[in-house]
Amino acid sequence: MAKKILNTFILALAFSTAFGQYLTKNSLLSDLTYLNEAVQNGHPVNYKDKKTEDIQNVIIEAKKTVSDTLKPFEYTLWIEKAIFNVGCVHTSIKKNPLLLPSSTFSYFPCALKMSNSEIIVKNCTDTLLIGHKILSINKTESSKIIQAFSQYKASDGKSDAFAKQYFQLASTKLIAVLLNNPSVYEIITDKGVFTLPATPKGIFDIEAKSPREYHLINNGNFLSFQNKIPILRFTDFSKSDINFIQKSFRAIADRNSKQLIIDLRQNTGGNRKASIELTRYLADSVFSYSILQPKLKTKSYLDGKGKFFLFLSKLKYNIGNVHKGHKTALGKEFLYRYTPKKKNNFNGQIFVLTDGFTASASTMVTSWLKQFTNANFYGTQAGGGYNGNNGGTFPTLTLPNSKIEVIFPAYRLILDRRSTVSQGIIPEQNSIETNTNYNDIIQIINGVI
Incomplete structure (x- = not known):
């Protein structure tokens, strides 16, 4: 089941390595403005009161904080954040031409979980890390990682339920993309410093045992x-x-x-x-x-x-x-x-x-x-x-x-x-x-x- 959801919802990420390409802030603001108008005037979240739901807060934040140029995944994060703020689990990116195919992609060596403003290791190539609380990965603090992915996928009503579940499933890929696909990771946890190589295959949470018998x-x-x-x-x-x-x-x-x-x-x-x-x-x-x-x-x-x-x-x-x-x-x-x-x-x-x-x-x-x-x-x-x-x-x-x-x-x-x-x-x-x-x-x- 994990692979099924991964294939369905991580299609864009499965091909993301266009790290050298840059896009402009003006392009992002133009896309966000178009999406905002579509949400206000055409999205069924506004079926009762027209224009009460919008993504204006995301546009204001982008104007204040975004630099003049963005990498493709940074751009994607902003679009995902905007979609999150629509508050509709069915509104999602279907196709993303900014992210290109790669045959050399590697994965972060752990499966992670967001819980109460913390990131916990659920599974790892080094099993000693299981249960540790992540403080930083390659000098990127856990708070920055949470900020990037706590609004990465939308739920109905603007909860973070789907985003948290998605991160727990896809963190092995998401961390690699966020950090530009490094070959080595320095992981600082509440119990020490660990250096682990990237892995050629994704690492997922430990699966539940299946029933012994099926009727x-x-x-x-x-x-x-x-x-x-x-x-x-x-x-x-x-x-x-x-x-x-x-x-x-x-x-x-x-x-x-x-x-x-x-x-x-x-x-x-x-x-x-x-x-x-x-x-x-x-x-x-x-x-x-x-x-x-x-x-x-x-x-x-x-x-x-x-x-x-x-x-x-x-x-x-x-x-x-x-x-x-x-x-x-x-x-x-x-x-x-x-x-x-x-x-x-x-x-x-x-x-x-x-x-x-x-x-x-x-x-x-x-x-x-x-x-x-x-x-x-x-x-x-x-x-x-x-x-x-x-x-x-x-x-x-x-x-x-x-x-x-x-x-x-x-x-x-x-x-x-x-x-x-x-x-x-x-x-x-x-x-x-x-x-x-x-x-x-x-x-x-x-x-x-």
Whole structure:
């Protein structure tokens, strides 16, 4: 799963070595101004009140602090920071022509984690460093590293949940890019000074142990029974999961299980129909969501390809789902309602595991479970929003100077219209991490730890 997310979200970084090229401050400010206008006038974060959300604070900071020229990765950091301040997990860089391919790239030799304004070593080629607190790397203080990457990837509601999770996964690459791909690293920690060579392969956090036995498997998803407790693990949602979900709840019902663990850690979303099918086996009453096409000028800022995708999505909803749509003061809204399953519906204790990568369709599930079940949440804050997210279709815009291509969602998905909570759910119990083993999780749930 780590490799899947790495390939999806680090595509630009996987080719970044254009260290000799420089770009101008004026180009950056022009790109930021264009993006700001697009957010104010066309982004669904402003579906209620036009222009209340913007990136003006980033533009002001850039005017004050940026030098006349920037390296490509510095430029990218500013664009990522601007996107972070939009507060939408689906808004992201799709293509970055500033960062060029390389066959000679090497990696920082440790996997790191940001925690409470500190950087902790999670894994390393020198295992003595595991657990150490980083003070500096090649004379770059940890505070500067946190400043660079704490707003590197966006979450719904402007939390840092997704950014922290991303850093923990990709720090082996991010540190190398930030420090211009050195061959040797001087690492100062709270316990000493260490000199380590760069490594030709990335170093990742130690992975959790897999269950000893699987009852059902579908791609990377599985049902396993551990200490008689069913564990349903979804690394993402696909159309084929619908049949897998039906079989899983039949097996859970056959065993008369009273507790159920739903593991949505590292689940960045996927097929909405599968997430709905899962919820139908868990919810205790009718649940719904709506897709709003806001009265915004999104089309004006999209590139040619983006305008075409937006046109296709309009056909899909306005013709294919015309019977579900109705006009509102905010735009045209399409409402979808679902009833719980009568057969094999689970009515025991539900425990949901989340982390910073839990987003999109997986946080549709968490929102519904928060509203319509007795579920308890464990892990770390989800990157996807509780009361909704921006999606439905994902056209692109291209920044005028750098030609960076940005995914720019056009619609608003409303999950709980009564709530003002736009950030992801914060679990009641936060001692469970992405790589916590299931035996330990079960002990935590049962109050042993």
